[in-house]
Amino acid sequence: MRLGVATGTYGGRSAQERRAERRERFLAAGLELFGGSPGYRASSVTALCEAAWLSTRQFYEECRNLEDVLARLHLLVNDLTEQEVVRALAESAEAGFEQRIGAVLRAYVTAATRDRRRLRIAFVEIIGVSEALERQRLVRRARWVELILAEAGAAAARGEVAPRDYRIAATAFIGAVNGLLHDWTAGQFEATLDQVIDELAGLLLGVVRPGA
Structure with a gap:
């Protein structure tokens, strides 16, 4: 009560x-x-x-309870990262697709890993808590997928990438991003920020490049 x-x-x-x-x-x-x-x-x-x-x-x-606090923190962490990505999209509006992808990934990775506590909440602590939090996690993950789809659609309209349905590829990419960032910040491998961004950019460009 x-x-x-x-x-x-x-x-x-x-x-x-x-x-x-x-x-x-x-x-x-x-x-x-x-x-x-x-x-x-x-x-x-x-x-x-x-x-x-x-x-x-x-x-x-x-x-209401501790889960309520965790849920609010999860939304806050995602909102802060999303704000950085949206800013990067606006600032790179006139750039080519590859440059734009690089700028967006840099914004995402930098924002997501700036504070290890935020990263843990977003990718570790939120997992398996409850059905309600799992729904919240999937809803926010779907927003990132939709962002990639929108960018791929715009690039296809400009003739920069092959026009096709990128939903499966976008979903797989988001999973790869989350897994890579988790392992990187956990010290599973050594890499610089630029190396991580370059690797992710290569993965994404590999599935959206014409003829891929």
Whole structure:
């Protein structure tokens, strides 16, 4: 049951402003615990509240449970990465397809790996938690697939790539990206940022290049 929430002004800040600050503190604490140590499955409401310097009563005023915090963090991480990709698309609008792909992949990889805690939440902690979170993960993954399809369609219209249905290829590519970034940041192999981007660009261009 959700607890009642104060609605007055206190200390010069409205109840809405105080609630927004508490939500930010819970998310920051969740990023630290879920994306760092001990991870989502080993965390508790008590530990999260201690990390946020807030009470359990305040937690249940803002959140349903720990999964609610993880879900919000997953959406936030994806939104931040998507913003970088959209910016790269706008800045490379006049570039050729290969240059555009390189710019977009650089934006994605840089944003996704800038903070290892975000990467862990996006690719590790979200897996297998619940049916609701799995649906959320697949919905956000589908948005990345649609972005690739839109770019491939635009490139086909300009005669830069072969016109065909790229959905299977785009879905496979997103899976490859996620797996590669996870293993790279986990230290499974050594590579520079440029090497990772070049490898991903080669994979993508291999399936969309005319005659491929």
